Amino acid sequence: MKISDLVKNMEEVEVIGNDIDIKKLCYSTSDIDENSLFFCIVGLNVDGHTFIKKAIENGAKAIVVSKDLEPLNDVTVIKVKDTREAMSLISSNFYGNPSKEIDVIGITGTNGKTTSTFMMKSILEVANKKTSLLGTIYNIIGSKKEEAKRTTPESKDLQGLFRDMINFGDDSCIMEVSSHSLDLKRVYGVDFKVGIFTNLTQDHLDFHSDMGSYFNAKMKLFDNSEYAVINIDDEYGRKAVNKIKGKVLTYGLTNEANLFASDILISSEGAKFKLNYKGESEEILLHLPGKFNIYNALGCIGAALILNITLEDIKKGLESLSSVPGRSEKITSSKGFTVIIDYAHTPDGLTNILSTTKEYTDGNLIALFGCGGDRDRTKRPLMGKAAGEIADFCVVTSDNPRGEEPSDIIQDIIPGVKATGCNYTVIENRKDAIKYAIDNAKKGDVIVIAGKGHETYQILKNETIHFDEKEIVLDFLKEEL
Template identity: 50%
Template sequence: MNLKKILKEIKYELLKGNDDLEIREIQYDSRNVKSGDLFVCIEGYSTDGHKYVSSAVSNGAAAVICSKDIENLTECTVIKTEDTRKVLALASANYYDHPSDKLKVIGITGTNGKTTSTFMMKSILEAQGYKVGLLGTIANYVGDKKIPAHRTTPESLELQKLFAEMVEEGVNYCIMEVSSHSLYLDRVYGVKFCQAIFTNLTRDHLDFHKTFENYYNAKLILFKNTLSSVVNIDDEYGERVYEDSEGKKTSYAIDKVADVKGSNLHMHSRGVEFDITYKNETQHINLNIPGKYNVMNALGSAAACLGEGMSLATVKEGLEAMLCVPGRCEIVTKNYDLGYEVIVDYAHTPDGLENILKTAREFTKGKLISVFGCGGDRDNTKRPIMGKIGTELSDKAVITSDNPRTEDPMSIIKEVVAGVEKDNYIVVENRREAIKKAMEMAKKDDVIVVAGKGHEDYQILKDKTIHFDEREVIAEIIKELNK
């Protein structure tokens, strides 16, 4: 594609060379550059693309877009702009012929509930007969095609490419998790959302955002770029989002008066039943995932679909058709007669851990046993809070390692233990051994919650990443214990 066409409606200064040339592909990683490519220098969380211009040029870059001065660059066209992240987003949209304009895009943001909500909404939309794409933490889906996901929200270049694949495959709706990082770093810049859902806001990612106010403001960006805002007003920050958002607004809640209202909740070990009311019509829902917070996820998903013109009957059909979400309150012992249950959940924040433990408590007839830890190289202020919550809400707790990354696992565990006020815990650093210890403790009617990793099938250690799928680990331990 011609460079001028790629840069259409983008303000730039041509410092050197010719902007009337053909470009093969756009790249922001110098290692991927080939002859004839356009290299866009973007600043990341830990590095800066401007440092790798010479590498990109050596690999054959025909043009470079920068926001900083670059010396001794004589081999290619050089273009300067104020904000290369926004330029990458706009140039990528131009390159792929603005695919998101040919889709209905629904974005979901919040600390917890994004992944489950995307799967719920996908099920509702499919019940209506639509072909659906999904972008999120577990994987990306183009219709039925599953593509590995490397981050919650892809970088703008990959995002536009995925949009283009969806258009080619005849997808009607794209539902996507929109992380605070992606909003702050302009990965979704220029994308117009037909619906934006706010789930909740609790402590997370302060290593990146530094303050809770920055975190809130990053989330709010989504609601400045949507036709319709769907907001959980049971959440205190949701009330604020509702006031701060623009355009059409739809509220949902259980405890407050709202446009979409959940009521008459009845919890059981394999799910939850509740009533949903919208415009004086009520449907009874039998959801196959337990927990009040999953009712909240269902209400938000329903509200967005209702806003797209679907009926409450279709919402019921779609929600009841969804059996589970990988790693989200997933009972992994359904096919075993152990006398106790083991639940795997992605909960890795104080609020997430509190939610899953309170949910499990509602259907635990015996003792509630938790296995949890905290990840390394992430916000360490939440560690003692997690320690307090995990032990307060469990009868027994096993504190262990969870993606320690470059940190010493025992140092992380000590910070978790610093918040503990009860003596109902043990420390087992090795995560597999910790899970096995919890299963050895379990008696009839007990429930074990293994929190933190959920759908992940790996452990990130200091010097390597190893395969670690907790469903497989638990199945192996069951065999070992039944020998």
């Protein structure tokens, strides 16, 4: 594609050099072939402008920059204000603006994004929509499923995936949209049919300076969404309704919302509620427990209604979803206790899973959790407090310590647990902690292993090891027999 076509409809762009034909887009020098265009992305730790010489040596014929350069021989320079923004727009043009050809449903919020994508996909498929999914666990396009490398792909990769979806014959895409991706403009220029806002609680303050910045990042999704579906029971959801200029449908648990749930019954097997919308009602049975999953379902119902999907198909879609990997996954021991594996890694997420589990726990509720390293330290005591206020016993352990010492992270958690008066123990090695909890569990007890959910690895300083909690639990339960 000619450079003039790649920069079509872009503002504040200057092309210095020939209008050459580009065969490939790259933001890593290792991907460059002949006739490639290289984006000099200014990252958090690395500036892509420092790799210009390497990019040219590898065959790049065009360079996208945001800084002044000395003239480059035989290389076209595309000068822009923001190389991330330019990568999104150029990539969209390169792949033929694919998000205009499919219904893209984006879900943002602190908790509930992954479960909501699975709910939404189930609804769309019952309605005979050919649907792709992009999220934290998997990317599913057509018949192809692979583990996701990040919650929201980089813009160049994302636009390529949209084109793959269309080539596979898909007409819909449901995707998680992280606050990082919004701030880093990975979804800049994507045409979203519907944006869903689940909730906002403390997380990622290592990246966003404060909750206001975190909220503002989330709101960027709705700048490019034709419709917005907003949880107005959430404090920030109510703020969002006042900020969004487009069409808004609200949901919640009271009739203040356009779409609301009533007659709620929650058990260990799931959640039952009555859906109410424009004078119509429908009984819905979820196989996923907890009030928080009712909220997830309501957001998806709102999006489905906007897409003109019938209540009958919505009901079938939600009721056909039996589980989501690493989200409230239940394993029952022959000794009569239960293990729940869940991704909860925020204070609010931990409160949600523990309070739901507490309702059907006959014995003691044991919370096993840690906190990630090189992330927001201020939420660590809050995690301890959330667990201690609900659980009968806490096992404080390691999570993904990354570059920090696990013991230092644990020491940040402990004051929160102590403040509640809850009994606890510290076992730094996570596998040993799981074994301890299982060895000491009695009939009627429930162990909630929180923080990693679907992840099959643990990040320890400079190495990543295989660590699949479901495998580990099943192995320990076999030893119990």
